Amino acid sequence: MIGFYSPKAKSGVTELSLSIYKWLKEHTNLKVAFISYGSLEKEEISDELIHGFSNLTLTQQKQKIKKMKKEFNIIIYDASSQLSEGVLNLLPIVDRLFVVGEEHKDFAIKLHQIIEFNKIFDKRVKNLITHLQGSKTFILSENKENRVIGFNYTKKDSNDIGQMIYTDYVTHYVKVKLIEKNEKILRKIKLIPQEVLHKGLYDLGIDYEKALLFHKFVVLRAALGQPYNEAVETLFPFLINSSFNELLDKFQNELYAIAKLKI
Structure with missing residues (x-):
């Protein structure tokens, strides 16, 4: 699950996340779904494109995502919204978090610090800390040699980000398959x-x-x-x-x- 987020309304998150969704559908053979926390005016709701996600309870949202993960290879999560508890409650279950807007670099770092502090009290937060600190952290800027958290979206970013997400998926797929195979062997050896x-x-x-x-x-x-x-x-x-x-x-x-x- 790939999250796109900005603390500021009308910051281009929806445009970006939709472009990535369409890029993945056009350039890969993966099953891709799209979820928007808010409501969209131009996109029709279907099994693979859902919006108005904020109308569901947190429990319903998580159940829906759990079900979709069994059906789709990648889920794009458009969390374009002003800062809200509903959005933040879903962030710990994303596998890669994109913070849109170069001016939000400080916010992204602060979010990281807050979540790192909260992990002391809430075990559910630990996964996101791993993603923020490890290889799943979103770090991108126009200057690829100087990567920073947060970036200004331009249409040319769609290809770079799409390639990045696709590479992530392939790596994850291979890793999971190998790990699952090895875990089965290890269980047999222990017997x-x-x-x-x-x-x-x-x-x-x-x-x-x-x-x-x-x-x-x-x-x-x-x-x-x-x-x-x-x-x-x-x-x-x-x-x-x-x-x-x-x-x-x-x-x-x-x-x-x-x-x-x-x-």
């Missing part, structure tokens, strides 16, 4: 008894030598006092992402470090 871990890994398709080495690594960690499942989970990324030689180097380095401590 394997420690004494036959290498055999269980081999049955799951892991090379036998690598499976045997991973087994030894887990046994070493367990001997040092780490719980079995925790050792499996901690070392799992090395099993999936490392070659046999890389895993062997890590195992030998750990043995060396332990031996050095005992000297």
Whole structure:
């Protein structure tokens, strides 16, 4: 879900968000939806284009978004409105937030600070903090070498922002697919008894030598006092992402470090 927002009325948010919605529909094969917090005069309401979202309760809004996320790849959220509690209540569920208007840079930074403070008291806020601080933060200006929060919208931005959102989606899709696959494998590995871990890994398709080495690594960690499942989970990324030689180097380095401590 991609949010476009400005604290000032009539700041071009709707024009921008609609242009991004249309760009994605024209240049990608993704299923794209559009939600406007306010009412639009020219656009007809349909299953994929909804406006007057402010007429729904917060619970109804979240239920609607949850349902739409199952049907559409990307949802564009036009939050063009003066500062309101209704808009702010939805901001924590967006995956990327665009603050429109270069003059609103200070506002965007202040919003960041307020949400960061509020996360101490409200766990629901934490996701947005991650987005604001991490790779999902919207940072763009006409000078691409000097990125800032907030920007002045021009029509040429539609292509840049559209490409950015599409890249985000592709990255997210690949990441989710890989993570889901790995999580399923990890759950299966945790069910394997420690004494036959290498055999269980081999049955799951892991090379036998690598499976045997991973087994030894887990046994070493367990001997040092780490719980079995925790050792499996901690070392799992090395099993999936490392070659046999890389895993062997890590195992030998750990043995060396332990031996050095005992000297």
